Amino acid sequence: MASIPHPTPPHATPVLPHTPGRNPRPSVARPMPEGWGVARRRVSRLMLASFALLAVGAVGLFQVLQTTQVAATGYEVRALEKEQQDLDADIRLLESQIASSSNLDRIQKEATGRLGMTRPQQKVRVSEDVPAPAIVPLPRRYVPAQVREAPPGVAWWERVLGVIPGMH
Amino acid sequence: MNKSHSNHLTWRHWVLATFVVASFGVVLVHLYRVQVLDHDSYMKEAAVTRQGATTVSASRGAILDATGYPLATSVDTWDVYIDRFQWRDHAKAQEAAIGLASFLKRDAAQLLKDGFAQNSGDLLVLRNMPYDEGLKLDQLDLWGIHLTRSSVRMYPEGDLAGQLIGYVGRDAEGLWGVEADFDGMLRGKDGWVTTERDALGRPIAFSKRAERPAVEGGEVQLTIDRFMQAIIEKSLESALAKYGAKSGSIIVMNPRTGAVLAMASRPAVQLSKVNLNDQTLDNLVRNRAVTDLYEPGSTMKTLTTAMAIERGLVTPESTYNDTGAVKVGAYVIRNWDYSAHGTTTVRSFLQNSLNTGAVWLSDRIGPDTFYQYVKAFGLGEATHIGLAGEAEGQFRTPADPSWYPVDLATNSYGQGIAVTPIQMLTAVNSIANQGRLMRPYVVSKVVTSNSSRTFGPVEVRQVISPQTAATVLKLMNDVVDGMPAHGAQTPGYHVAGKTGTTLVSIPTGYDLDSTIASFVGFIPYEDPQVSVLIKIDQPGGGLNLGGQVAAPVFSEIATQLMDYLRVSPTNPATLPRLAGRP
Numbered sequence: 015m016a017s018i019p020h021p022t023p024p025h026a027t028p029v030l031p032h033t034p035g036r037n038p039r040p041s042v043a044r045p046m047p048e049g050w051g052v053a054r055r056r057v058s059r060l061m062l063a064s065f066a067l068l069a070v071g072a073v074g075l076f077q078v079l080q081t082t083q084v085a086a087t088g089y090e091v092r093a094l095e096k097e098q099q100d101l102d103a104d105i106r107l108l109e110s111q112i113a114s115s116s117n118l119d120r121i122q123k124e125a126t127g128r129l130g131m132t133r134p135q136q137k138v139r140v141s142e143d144v145p146a147p148a149i150v151p152l153p154r155r156y157v158p159a160q161v162r163e164a165p166p167g168v169a170w171w172e173r174v175l176g177v178i179p180g181m182h
Numbered sequence: 183m184n185k186s187h188s189n190h191l192t193w194r195h196w197v198l199a200t201f202v203v204a205s206f207g208v209v210l211v212h213l214y215r216v217q218v219l220d221h222d223s224y225m226k227e228a229a230v231t232r233q234g235a236t237t238v239s240a241s242r243g244a245i246l247d248a249t250g251y252p253l254a255t256s257v258d259t260w261d262v263y264i265d266r267f268q269w270r271d272h273a274k275a276q277e278a279a280i281g282l283a284s285f286l287k288r289d290a291a292q293l294l295k296d297g298f299a300q301n302s303g304d305l306l307v308l309r310n311m312p313y314d315e316g317l318k319l320d321q322l323d324l325w326g327i328h329l330t331r332s333s334v335r336m337y338p339e340g341d342l343a344g345q346l347i348g349y350v351g352r353d354a355e356g357l358w359g360v361e362a363d364f365d366g367m368l369r370g371k372d373g374w375v376t377t378e379r380d381a382l383g384r385p386i387a388f389s390k391r392a393e394r395p396a397v398e399g400g401e402v403q404l405t406i407d408r409f410m411q412a413i414i415e416k417s418l419e420s421a422l423a424k425y426g427a428k429s430g431s432i433i434v435m436n437p438r439t440g441a442v443l444a445m446a447s448r449p450a451v452q453l454s455k456v457n458l459n460d461q462t463l464d465n466l467v468r469n470r471a472v473t474d475l476y477e478p479g480s481t482m483k484t485l486t487t488a489m490a491i492e493r494g495l496v497t498p499e500s501t502y503n504d505t506g507a508v509k510v511g512a513y514v515i516r517n518w519d520y521s522a523h524g525t526t527t528v529r530s531f532l533q534n535s536l537n538t539g540a541v542w543l544s545d546r547i548g549p550d551t552f553y554q555y556v557k558a559f560g561l562g563e564a565t566h567i568g569l570a571g572e573a574e575g576q577f578r579t580p581a582d583p584s585w586y587p588v589d590l591a592t593n594s595y596g597q598g599i600a601v602t603p604i605q606m607l608t609a610v611n612s613i614a615n616q617g618r619l620m621r622p623y624v625v626s627k628v629v630t631s632n633s634s635r636t637f638g639p640v641e642v643r644q645v646i647s648p649q650t651a652a653t654v655l656k657l658m659n660d661v662v663d664g665m666p667a668h669g670a671q672t673p674g675y676h677v678a679g680k681t682g683t684t685l686v687s688i689p690t691g692y693d694l695d696s697t698i699a700s701f702v703g704f705i706p707y708e709d710p711q712v713s714v715l716i717k718i719d720q721p722g723g724g725l726n727l728g729g730q731v732a733a734p735v736f737s738e739i740a741t742q743l744m745d746y747l748r749v750s751p752t753n754p755a756t757l758p759r760l761a762g763r764p
Contacts, residue, residue: 103258103313106241113252113338118412136758139674139751 239331240370243399245347245360247408248443248626254347254361255336256399260316260329262286263304264297268326278324282307285319297326310334337453343411344453345469346404346445346569346624351458358467360402360625363570367628370399400630405623410434410444413742418446421735425699426722431471431603432735434743437611437704437713439639440620442567442604445471473571475600476717479682479728480518480535481702482596484610484658487532489555490543492650498529498657502542510591515541518683533661535681537595544594552590553579558645559609560619561601567622568637576600597684607715610702613655614678614710616648659707663753669733670703672740673758674751678710679703679736681728686720696720701732705740706752712743 114120125131216224244255262282269275276294283290286308297305309332311319316329335350348359354369356362373396414432422430434444447470451463460466468474490496506522508515517536531539544552556562562575577599578585592598601609604622612619621640628635646654658678662670670679682700685692700717704710716732716739725731744751751757 100313100317102241106255107257107313109252110255110257110336110338113255114336116251117338117340118342118408119340137745139754139757141750 238373238375238393238396239333240372240396241333241398242335242350242354242370243368243401243630245368246401246403247406247411248404249407250403251338251408253337253339253343253404253406253408255338256333257336258313259310259332259334260313260319261306261332262308262311262316262319263306263328263330264293264300265304265326265328266297266300269297271325274325278326281322281324282319282327285322304328339408339412341450341452341454342408342415343406343446344451345447345467346406347453349451349453349456349467357458358570359469360404360569363568364402364625364628367400367630368402370631371397373397397631400628402625403627403629405441405443405626406445407443409746410743411446413746414444414739415446417735417739417742418448421716421718421731422448425718425725425731427718427731428720429470430716430718431474432717432739433471433603433607433715434739435607435611435622435713437614437710438620440608440611440622441626441639442622442624443712445469445604445624447471469569469571471603472567472569473573473602475573475575475602476698476700476719477599477684477687478596478601478606479684479698479700480540480596481606481610481680481682481700481728482594482599483532483535483540484613484654484680484702485555485559486540486543486547486552486594487528487657488613488646488650488654489547489552490528491653492555492646493547493551495546496528496543498527498653500528501525502531502539504531504536504538506538508538508541508591510541510588511586513588513591515588515591529657529660529664532657532680533665540595541591544590549580549587549590552594553577555645556593556599558619558643559612560642561599561605561609565602565604565608565622567604568625572604573602575602575605596682600687603715603717607702607713610680610715611713612645613651613658614704614713615651617644617646617651619643619645655704655707655710658703662703663707669729670701670736670740671756672705672737672744673756674753675705675740675744675749675756676707676753677703677705677736677740678707679733681733683726683728697726699726699728699731701728701736703736703740705744706749708752711747711749712740714739714743 241258242256244252247253264282269278275297276290279290279294279297282288283293293307296307307327311329319327320329333354337344337347344359346359348361348363349357350361351357356365356368361368373394375391375393377391414434418430418432421427429448431447432444433442435442447468449466451466457463487496491498502525504517504523504526506517506520515537517534517538521534521536523530523534523536526534526536526539528539528543530536531542547555556577562577564572564574566572577593578589589598608619608622619642621642623637623640626637628637655678658680659676661681662668662677662679670677670681680702682698682702684698684700685694686696686698687693698717698719699721700715702713702715704713714736716735718731718735721731
């Protein structure tokens with residue numbers, strides 16, 4: 015029975031001859047030129063090193079950026095705190111000035127001096143069935159007490175960042 | 183030979199080895215002590231060196247009047263210091279001195295001299311610089327000039343109620359008055375901020391930071407109304423000047439609640455000119471209405487009458503025979519004007535303020551019952567008004583070995599018994615409050631950062647029945663409106679009240695030339711809105727009786743108070759008529 019010759023595929027990888035003392039390599043899909051494997055190993059290490067350097071650089075850059083951001087925010091917070099202190103001081107000063115402006119002696123001086131008012135010589139009382147309006151002494155106690163909100167708790171991402179050395 | 187020599191350890195080797203081992207042992211023990219036993223304390227010490235703490239001052243709370251107006255409040259300021267350590271650099275110091283002198287309008291050479299002369303600590307250049315000016319100075323960034331936050335107490339109404347409000351010392355501690363009595367609530371709590379610092383002591387920007395925020399001081403609201411306070415202070419001053427009196431007190435209260443609406447005494451401290459080195463300061467800051475004792479005189483007759491009516495011993499129309507004098511033991515007690523009225527009713531005895539009538543009533547009441555009622559009216563014990571230095575009062579009772587029957591007789595018309603003005607007004611208030619004795623109070627609200635307390639009327643006890651109270655109140659009205667040209671009569675209103683005149687007690691007895699003129703009363707009689715006690719000490723000149731000196735002051739004050747409180751006239755017939763109108 016005549017055997018039918020097996021046609022060789024046009025891109026079939028030729029079988030390498032067995033070399034004594036060397037394990038036979040498993041057959042691959044296509045033949046590799048001489049020295050190709052060594053070159054791939056060299057490129058791979060270089061790339062690995064590059065990636066590693068890039069990664070280290072990226073982490074470092076990230077850390078520097080974040081630290082800068084934290085510092086900038088810190089300065090901003092301090093500035094806002096100081097501004098709040100200044101505003102609180104202004105409020106207290108204004109309250110005091112309002113109170114001083116409604117000082118009884120000052121009102122009397124303004125009334126009798128600038129406005130030319132005098133004390134009544136006679137009082138006229140008129141009875142009305144309508145109740146008198148409520149006395150509203152001035153000044154009322156300004157504004158309700160300010161309630162400061164408690165600072166929010168630590169967010170999850172802050173806790174994660176806290177694990178990274180140098181990020182405290 | 184060398185080998186054998188090296189193997190041979192002499193005693194010197196052993197000594198050396200022992201010394202080395204012992205030294206290591208000492209070092210190890212020390213290390214153990216430092217790093218294990220005393221670890222925490224050394225950590226703290228290191229932290230103190232590395233970390234800088236800054237105190238954040240708490241702002242002192244305000245004292246408000248009943249309407250919410252601040253009678254005392256704090257304003258932020260700066261204290262300016264020269265850092266003597268930094269001023270060791272003379273060139274920079276000179277430049278800073280010129281800048282500071284220009285800003286403060288001072289002599290630069292003197293500033294420089296003072297700065298260099300400072301041996302220890304920083305040099306305080308200016309205390310309480312206005313806040314906005316301090317910010318401008320800070321922006322100049324002068325070398326070695328530091329600003330520390332501070333505050334200054336302001337009194338928007340000036341010297342009003344100075345004894346009651348009090349004063350704050352430089353250490354931010356209240357020295358007297360409400361400032362001292364409520365210091366813990368007004369003061370607040372300083373906070374702190376700790377930051378890590380570099381070698382030069384500058385804060386490291388994003389280092390570890392810990393802080394405790396300052397707790398602002400609480401606010402104390404008084405029952406005092408500044409308008410009423412101003413009215414009585416002006417009236418008291420003019421009365422003292424008019425009658426040549428040395429001192430005096432006036433109290434205005436709400437008889438229904440016990441709230442003190444105004445309280446003034448003279449002489450008084452001026453808050454705007456306090457001199458802490460003044461030897462007479464104690465005399466000026468004393469709230470005499472609460473701390474000083476006096477004999478109430480005939481105002482006490484209202485209480486004696488109330489006791490007798492409450493016990494059913496007399497009615498307003500009961501009579502006794504006034505012969506002008508009554509003998510008690512070895513003593514003869516006479517009426518103040520040496521008059522005799524014959525058959526006299528209880529009403530007439532009060533209207534004419536007869537001592538013999540009070541002795542007659544006290545004799546019927548008896549000593550045990552009399553002193554029970556005296557104590558029930560709150561005399562002889564602190565009223566617990568809530569102010570420091572309150573006196574309790576003084577009188578003898580039958581339980582005291584030094585008590586004599588004549589004490590009962592004299593006590594019945596207000597002599598030989600010492601009370602404070604606030605005690606007396608509180609006791610008499612029960613007559614206008616259906617017999618209920620109320621605790622006086624001057625603070626209505628205390629609000630701190632974490633709490634709010636309101637103080638309201640507190641009934642101490644029912645001393646007399648409402649019927650007795652109404653009867654005595656009518657008798658007091660008859661005393662004022664039932665007598666022609668009584669000094670306390672107030673146009674437009676019915677008034678209930680009683681005058682009192684007593685001699686000034688001195689260690690050897692009484693000063694016959696000095697009196698204390700007083701008046702206690704309610705207005706309007708029908709529905710008392712306010713009760714007023716006026717006490718003028720040692721008036722000079724010809725007028726020295728309660729009816730002559732204190733009663734007119736009541737009328738003057740009552741007129742203004744009724745206007746201010748917008749109380750409709752209860753006796754319009756006594757109002758002056760406009761010309762041309764019926």
